[in-house]
Amino acid sequence: MPHEEGRRPAGALEAEVLRVLVAAAEPLTPRDVLARLSAPLSYSTVVTILTRMYDKSMVARYKDGRSFRYAPLTDESSVAAERMSAALGAGTDRATVLRRFVAGLRPGDEDLLRRLLTDDQG
Template sequence: MAEEQERRPAGELEASVLAALWAAETPLTPGEVQRALADGLARTTVTTILTRLYGKGTVTRDRAGRGYAYRPAQDAHGLTARRMHAELDKDEDRGTVLARFVSALSSEDEQMLRALLDGDGGSDSGTEGGTGRGDTGGTGR
């Protein structure tokens, strides 16, 4: 039972692995991620986390010897936007979800969203090589 109390949630482990990948300048193997984390995780645990992240499309991988080297599919901002799209896609009434989301925005966020929708780009659109619209990575609805 004590062992169960020491276990970290999968989301926390995934976040740690992603942070290590974002900090790296090149793709990392599971062993390299393990060393970068330096928190005592077994290599098999790191490999499992990377495999799950790959299955979710959060990381990409390339052959590296007999295994794989992993890199993030996008930066942290892109991942957050992707998660927002995924949540929006879960509800059939997109209009209501968006209306409630927008109604809860601060004045500053509302102005930023208006600027982005008008194509002004705001101070930092957070997109790389795109307008931010249509780059949903999803259904394109």
Template sequence: MTTERNECVARRQSGRRAQGELENEVLTALRSASQPVTAAYVHQRVGRGLAYTTVITTLTRLQAKGAVERQRAGRAFEWTAVADEAGLAALRMRRLLDAETDREGVLARFVTALLPDDGQLLRGLLARTDEAEG
């Protein structure tokens, strides 16, 4: 049985989503909309037994992370995604790095732990960034 399948089975048994899964589902619902949407819209798409307040809390946390924006629409808010799943993961990584006092140590450990293909990908991305800045 694959790890992903094990996680799905465990989640069904416990009734809990994996860490970050709800945020990703909320972002997916927002990105699939052609315009800003209400929390009720998001709740209809990802609710499946969730309290409406859980959706509001998730949207608020995503806003604090810079992944979504909201604008007043009458008495409610309308929400828009400004980050995709990769952007949200990058925000999480940046927040973790910013919380550490030894940035160099953390980055060095991260880079040395990369798989060879990921290391090559990172070098290519850094080279492109250097070219764009230079």
């Protein structure tokens, strides 16, 4: 699906905020997160993203004076796996969805997937 010029793909900001939180040694304030992001965002945008992530149980929120600190409850791989599972569940023909997913894999990913499935069996 094409994106408008300058517009990020869905979930891209959440993924970047999550990367910042996972890399931190302690819970961060929204201002701390803003300072560590590569994307030029406003403070209110960061607060909105963190609030949405809290509502989705992606982060924990701790009261710190008049503000909050946030810590990750998940990682980027888990979020991607959940999105893949949701996309699979949205289709009516799971076999066709999986077949088209596998057909779109990068070189080497199909072999990796096969190894992962074999390892889980044994």
